[in-house]
Amino acid sequence: DADVTQTPRNRITKTGKRIMLECSQTKGHDRMYWYRQDPGLGLRLIYYSFDVKDINKGEISDGYSVSRQAQAKFSLSLESAIPNQTALYFCATSDGSGSPETQYFGPGTRLLVL
Amino acid sequence: SQQGEEDPQALSIQEGENATMNCSYKTSINNLQWYRQNSGRGLVHLILIRSNEREKHSGRLRVTLDTSKKSSSLLITASRAADTASYFCATDGNNNDMRFGAGTRLTVKP
Numbered sequence: 001d002a003d004v005t006q007t008p009r010n011r012i013t014k015t016g017k018r019i020m021l022e023c024s025q026t027k028g029h030d031r032m033y034w035y036r037q038d039p040g041l042g043l044r045l046i047y048y049s050f051d052v053k054d055i056n057k058g059e060i061s062d063g064y065s066v067s068r069q070a071q072a073k074f075s076l077s078l079e080s081a082i083p084n085q086t087a088l089y090f091c092a093t094s095d096g097s098g099s100p101e102t103q104y105f106g107p108g109t110r111l112l113v114l
Numbered sequence: 115s116q117q118g119e120e121d122p123q124a125l126s127i128q129e130g131e132n133a134t135m136n137c138s139y140k141t142s143i144n145n146l147q148w149y150r151q152n153s154g155r156g157l158v159h160l161i162l163i164r165s166n167e168r169e170k171h172s173g174r175l176r177v178t179l180d181t182s183k184k185s186s187s188l189l190i191t192a193s194r195a196a197d198t199a200s201y202f203c204a205t206d207g208n209n210n211d212m213r214f215g216a217g218t219r220l221t222v223k224p
Contacts, residue, residue: 035214042202043157043214090157102147105157 004106023091032074137203
């Protein structure tokens, strides 16, 4: 079984709709991250959380919100989706104990906003 | 803004050849990591090199780090068709986040 799972794996939505992407992990890690990947741009950090109820903005948090209600779950919401949020979204976890930090990634969610 | 930048953007080689990918970054780092991504899948951690290390090996992978030039290279020896994937470098930034480059797309032809 995968340690980091994401649902849905694929999603098509319309401009203006609210959607939520879910991430769950069984690794027992405190730290969780949301990234988006655009062609030719690499991964960019949206939000991250170091513990339940801890939320921090990343590079590109505008237009997104997150919720960390439990250690194992970190949800990413698009309050009002727009076409330029079409991307591949990855969730990642780490134990964050000291340095270095290795992050473990989920399989990704492919989002298309029409 | 991107911290790591890989080059080349795309690389195509024959099976059995070596593949070298480079990564440059802009600010001081504590560590640099390389990840692999198969098409449509999540990233897989390959290897980490610390700022006080110059070279590291893992199987057919060899990573070098030159902090004076702010660059790293990933060498895959005796490549296989299954090595076809995108490869990313990632550097640790402020607040314990990581910055990824755009990646190198490697194609290994059988």
